[in-house]
Amino acid sequence: MPVDFTAIDFETATRASDSACQLAAVRVRGGKIVDSASWLIRPRPFYFSPQNIQIHGITPAKVRGEKEFGELWPTIRQTFGDDCLIAHNASFDLSVLIACLTTHDHPIPEMQYSCTRAIAKRAWPHLPRFGLKPLSDWLGVRFQHHDALEDSIACAKIAIAAAEEANAESLEDLEKHLKLSRGTAGPWGKNGPKFVRSGRASSSATSRLPKPAPEPIVDAMMTREGTDLQRLLIRAEFVRPLTGKRVVFTGTLTRLQREEAEQLVACCGGQCQSTVSRQTSLLVVGRTDARTLDAGRRISTKEEKARQLIAAGAPVEIVSEDDWLASIASL
Known part of the structure; x- marks a missing residue:
């Protein structure tokens, strides 16, 4: 051969x-x-x-x-x-x-x-x-x-x-x-x-040949066990898909630590916010917090506010943590 x-x-x-x-x-x-x-x-x-x-x-x-x-x-x-x-x-x-x-x-x-x-x-x-x-x-x-x-x-x-x-x-x-x-x-x-x-x-x-099966988020670049954050950051820095956008996180992140996620946003050219407003471009939703469930709610106050803004015509996008990371990894 x-x-x-x-x-x-x-x-x-x-x-x-x-x-x-x-x-x-x-x-x-x-x-x-x-x-x-x-x-x-x-x-x-x-x-x-x-x-x-x-x-x-x-x-x-x-x-x-x-x-x-x-x-x-x-x-x-x-x-x-x-x-x-x-x-x-x-x-x-x-x-x-x-x-x-x-x-x-x-x-x-x-x-x-x-x-x-x-x-x-x-x-x-x-x-x-x-x-x-x-x-x-x-x-x-x-x-x-x-x-x-x-x-x-x-x-x-x-x-x-x-x-x-x-x-x-x-x-x-x-x-x-x-x-x-x-x-x-x-x-x-x-x-x-x-x-x-x-x-x-x-x-x-x-x-x-059958089409390749879609890759789950647990691919090597994105899993919490051995997350290849280094390569994810470099990929994001080349494309900078969040340039000029403001990002808010809600819930408990399971793939990245909050500090890593904020670093990734900065590498993508974006800016993190602590609260949802009309200036928010993207709300990344992690696992629902226990305190949210204890309060008898299915979604966080941040997600509820984002949905209200969307209903009022604001260009806010809501995505899961998995989908957000997958979008960066596929750039």
Whole structure:
């Protein structure tokens, strides 16, 4: 099976996309892992957020004596070669790569890439979750999550497993079988892999693949057990979907702590309010508080006020915590 590619994974020091502190690359030739490399990176500026340290365990002391990304890039570029790069949630990793190149004044090369999350959705649409950890557990791949080298190896094994199941003769053959386009990136930005709908869907066996099951909110990026807040923040910062909007929370949040949710709002470009008013754009509803139930009410006073304003014509939107996080994760 001549399936060739290089799987990569970044870890970052903060929510800033140019703060890479670790990168790994795993080379696959003929459907087998043949080589790997990993670099610890000193970020610029030299600062780590406590939340990111909690996710990956990389501290300032571990990278204090390491080179910055700009110094490492010639070696990294040689390691990548002309391979198609594959990552899990590849949009994140390619965004980090492009941002680091920009910050360190290196030209951005033309690149091709794919994503094992997109591959898995097409290869195994019956699965309920498509995070790196759930997929690896399902395939029997054991690894240490949020170590760049371990994540890269797990990513490579997912792509290899999909190719083996499809009996694909190459990465291009796998993409054709799954009806996925190849992602591209360069100085102009990036355009990720997408499902390609043919004009005559019924004429092809592969076109009869069942649609991927909708992902529940408990996907790896959003579950309270191991919430990948770092990647959610970076995704939000790139798009800033709440720019100019005011957000109010009510009830008990179960996916994020209240401080994390407020940080996410700020990263989205929004502003938090403590009370609902005509200036409120969005009310995010968590689990109903016990005190609300004790008072014999089904909804909080904030939600009741929001509904009154909506009835009066105010443009207030009410969403659940799950739906709010899902909308950000799907950007």
